[in-house]
Amino acid sequence: MTPSTQFVYVTNEAGNNVTAYAVNTATGALAQLSGSPFVSGNGPQSITVDISGQYVYVVNQFSNDVWVYAIDPTTGAIAQVTGSPFAAGTNPFGVATTGTIQ
Helix, strand or coil: CCCCCCEEEEEECCCCEEEEEEECCCCCCEEECCCCCEECCCCEEEEEECCCCCEEEEEECCCCEEEEEEECCCCCCEEECCCCCEECCCCCCCCCCCCCCC
């Protein structure tokens, strides 16, 4: 979930993609975003949004990489950043971000 609680992202291992949703902050209901699901690597296992709410990181266990996406702050749609995917070693399974906004 983004820090603003506007958007949620879910990995789909069998589909090799990421589904994105808008969150109704009054009810908690989810609405799938236009263009979703978004392509990912092979076997997405873990996902996180950075503390700034600008990027989504997805670890793909079977393609041994991390896909990085930029989040459109208005629509919540995601797009791969330049250079993505990035190598992640053999069978990566988790991802986390930490830090503070400067």
